[in-house]
Amino acid sequence: MDDFIKSEEFLEFCHKTFDNMPVTIDFLDKDGRMLYINNAFADFLQIPREDMVGKIVTDINATSKFLENLKKGKADIAICHQFPNGKKAIVHRIPILNNKGEVVGGFGMIVFGEIAEVKKLVEKFDVINRELSLYKNYVNKFNMAKYYVSDIIGVSDKIEKCKDQVKKFSKVDLNVLVSGESGVGKELFVHAIHNASERKNNPFITINCSAIPENLIESELFGYEKGAFTGAKKGGNIGKFELANNGSIFLDEIGEMPLYMQAKLLRVIQEKEIVRVGGDRNIPIDVRVFSATNRNLKNMVKEGKFRDDLYYRLNVLSLEIPPLRERKDDIPLLTERFLRDFYKKSGIFRSFSDKAMQNFINYEWPGNIRELKNIIGKICVNTEEKLINEKDLPDYIYKSNYNEKYKIEDIGLGEYLNSLERDILKDMLVKYNNNKSLISRKLKIPRISLYRKLEKYNLTVNTEDIS
Template identity: 55%
Template sequence: MKNFINSKEFIAFCHSAFDNIPIAIDFLDKDGRMIYINKAFSDFLQIPIKNMIGKLVTEINPTSKFLLALNEKKADIAVRHVFPNDREAICHRIPIFDNNGELMGGLGMILFEKVNEMKEILKKCEILDKNLTLYKNEIARLNSAKYTLSDIIGNAKPMTLCKKKVRKIANLNLNVLISGESGVGKELFAQAIHNESNRAHMPFVSINTSAIPENLLESELFGYEEGAFTGAKSGGNIGKFELANGGTIFLDEIADMPYYMQAKILRVIQEKEIVRIGDNKPIPIDIKIISATHKNLEKMVANNKFREDLYYRLNVLNLEVPPLRERTEDIPELSENFLMEFNKEYGFYRKLSKNAMDILKSYSWPGNVRELRNVLGKACVNADNTIITANDLPANLFIDSIVKDNKNDSGFYNIIKKVEKQLIKNALTQSNNNKAEAARILQIPRMTLYRKIEDLKIDI
């Protein structure tokens, strides 16, 4: 069978394909004779084309290693070579075989006409690689889990059990649903799970599904291509799931996710891939999903407000964070920690009085740890002295504690009297029984204070 490389059809193809391109290319037959060379290569060698066709490559270039590549049937890729005119270049020497594996000839190509060109390209690639690494590190830093288990305050039994479970489930590559009332610190536990896992060095991406407008949620989660919709950024945008690839995504307030989006999240979990808006190319992802809610998802499933199939996909492992009222022994340590934070940030030096601490410990805390932090922040501002007293705390804390202590005598006027009595006693204690000072603290006339002390039978 005739060697195709020696055919007129192949030579004609070479002329039509390679004559006018700026890349230096030549073809040799299986014996190493020049059968085609384009103008770019001829100009580089400074030898007319007609003086090279039909000659052995070593007659044209005595130092050529092309014959060796053909004999060994092995390609030389990106090798440095010095030509007879002392020009230096980076070349390819590639043997060509037919379908039966028989040698037909070879392709020669100059990749870079100067070694410095290759060095410059490699240098730019190195810089780009370094920049890419920096950007990846910056993305990982911006999307990192700050809190670990050691940052979560609490040694009460419910918290100890909760932390123990975190250690148990963290390294399991299974989705986790964190349940608990608002303000208990569900995101802190999500970050702790991530930091305890073997994904700790990868991104942790948090998104509150209830805080993003419904029409933007899909693009935030899955990203989009340029021109996907009106207002889309030039170059498109990466989504949260893609950003979290290799690490963990935290879907807070998952119960508020629109029903149509629940189906899309289910598909991501099942297929382990996402598709950007405006594209049809799936992107594989490897992520751990931690979701959280303060709502009863089982009840929502029963009322067809949350997909049952998604619920079971998310609730593979469950972590229930206890409310603050079930671990009141942690309140002193939490309070001290928050006061240290406020003192450092605002230049205060506040401490809690025993009476104030007793009130904090007796309150039911419907807003949990978040409410405790807010109460102490306001108390720091309200306090006129170093010591935060009961009078610096919100009135609802007194009412709550008094109602709890007087369950059998909780009429409106009785509660009001008990609150008044407690406030006056606190003011007198703070003023060392100085009535004028106590009246000033309570912001009432001195005679009104005298009358109330008598009416309420307050011992001084």
Template identity: 45%
Template sequence: MKNDKKINNDSKQELVMDQQVITVLEKIFDPIPVPIIMLDKDTKILLINKAFLAYLKVEKEDAIGKDVIEVDKASRFPYVLQNKKEEIAWKHTFQGGQTAIVHRIPVLNNDGNVLYAFGMILFQDMEEVRSMVEKNKILESELHHYKKQLIKIQGANYKWENIVGESKNLNQVKYIGRKASQTESTVLLMGESGTGKELFAHSIHNDSKRSPYPFVKLNCAAIPTDLLESELFGYDEGAFTGAKKGGKVGKFELANKGTIFLDEIGDMPLNMQAKLLRVLQDKEIERVGGNKQINVDVRVIAATNKNLEELVKKGEFREDLYYRINVMVIEVPALRDRLDDIEALSKNLLEKISQRLGKYVIKISHEAMSILKRYNWPGNVRELENTLERAINLTDGDTITVDHLPYNITKKAPKTIEEPIRELNDIVADAEKDAILRCLEYTKGNKLKTSKLLNISRSSLYDKIEKYGIEV
């Protein structure tokens, strides 16, 4: 009897403590505008705040102590307590017809037994959910926009796939470029003007661990000598007459943790070469008019179309700087040394130029392409791009023909001897295929006229079209 009495007293004490806790929780949860409910292990309602009562349109005395099923026949709390697994962000339709997004969470003790259940409404109607989704889409769109803007500001817009071509020469150079991107060594890009050295600089940066950080460009030939130092290293306030208030940050500081691309480095004055060498050695700069050393962590990619070795011999380029930047040397091939890429390059450039001009020219005639492949291209890819833009502006249809190419290309393109000796059958086949293509172009694809002009039967013409894989 004494033991039974003790058990009853303990139970009463726990009940009093539970009631005290619930009273405290009511004071906490009632002012909160989010609907909240708390059940015991038998799904009886222990606590329901004002927001939930208002949502269900019931009085407190009609809810407290009642089984949750009496208040909401569609409730899944019995399943949650039985399975001891929470349901997070579930869509639920209450018996009043309201649809909401809810949480149902069982509270377990150390032995894994259910003590309570806690629930809340995350969104009180589906319109809230739709509004949240729309807002999230807008935020994602804005984030995407600002990321694109940041990339533009930082400057590195191109990747390896933007360097078009699969010739042996180009692939070899891209292989070296990819290897260089995985190092921290200084890169020297050499090659004629218009070969695409800047594309390589962009791609190396974007393929490196520095890609999240700035890519800053400076053309050493485009900046006057007396301004080059302040452009590279910045200046402090009052450094010279006309200096901006507060000073100015230089390119090296802007490129911190990223990459600086020094184009036309062969045109850099000798006095600036000495200062650049010091920066490369000490990894610190000093602003013009300043006296404080500023640490910078910058990877340097330099480019030139000049022979730096010859400039060193003439005393126009510092030998110590030359050997400092002459670590990973990449010689970008001239277009005449990768004529196999002309067709792929032309197709890529046509798409880009057409989109920019709003005039969609998508084809180049066989004869025009043959001429493009035979030309020497002293201006390299830049000259090819200008030639195609001129041709697009002259076309009335969707195809560039010989008539749309400039005189200097059509009349001066040398005949290319592909191989010193070829089998006669191959030469005849190429000539036959070329004749059929030119005739089909002349007749605008009319096979009957083509067969008559070539003085062969229609069936013979069809056989040869199939043999040579000619698209009509």
């Protein structure tokens, strides 16, 4: 090896390979004598090549540490060095060893020609890092939980119990399954748990399992490499689990997930790593998994539609949200909150009369809180008056209250029928703008009979006077 470095064959190879390279390179023998130096290095030192070849390196550069590297057989990597011409640079000094571990020569090169270049590069990287941090923070704003425990509105016993569970679940790092009817606000509770936990400053990613086509759900969850399938992005794509790393992921409508994906999800939860579609590299993740469903997963397990092992992985902690009909004490508070939100967005102020609110409380709300919010918005838009009365409510809510308001066993059949008839007449007067001819036709009674009934119940002609 020693002879080869000094051979004409090696020198010829160096001239052909390195002479015109823009990278600075030199070779020394084991005694530190310059065997070869390329044009770029000679230009940097501002010394002709012929004046350096054959000389000991310290005769060329008195401050060189290369002899020490050769003596010790240890390399210096990316060391700052000042040359005789005053230039400072980052250099490598690497001893060349034979098969026996003996030093037979040395290889040197300049990594950065001047420290100023290094400073510029560092500054450039700093700028890039700052920009990446800004972009990351910007992206995280769209991937953060929005709601807190304080956003859970209600004072009923059942909702207070749910709030207590939210606080307990936020103190541990276990998976949570949230169940409840459609529209009860399951996502709100998941947000609240995340925002009260130690992961609150990390990503919160939501994915609706029922809204993604079956052939795309795997790539959405786990990402894909370039060329993984037709239409894939050129550089591949990161999946939801990677986006949620160190944070939480919320799998809404988990009962709609296909069986084959359930097996893949189970592996991810167990192994805490994902493999992108079309990839072969295991990517470690640290994610807390929240899931929600309005379906009975236990029954689905019995029917073979949901994996039992996945069910128990997801259902470490369980939270059941009660339907609105079981927490009617909260309806006035929820209504007030939605009216306030509507006012903030539109500048339109509305409030509920006591009778209108009682109608709301008596209604069963099959669509739960989602239905309540949507109906309040609809009423606020369609009503001209600031005070919302019974006449402003949708017919199906108003009429559904007849049987609730009057208990036949308490007031008797006669009084019950009279009360029911009075309410029907009031409703018709409002609906048909006191047009008694039209009302009598709709009710299929003579007009004179209608007048007698109106007189009986003291119902006046003017709508605003109807009590």
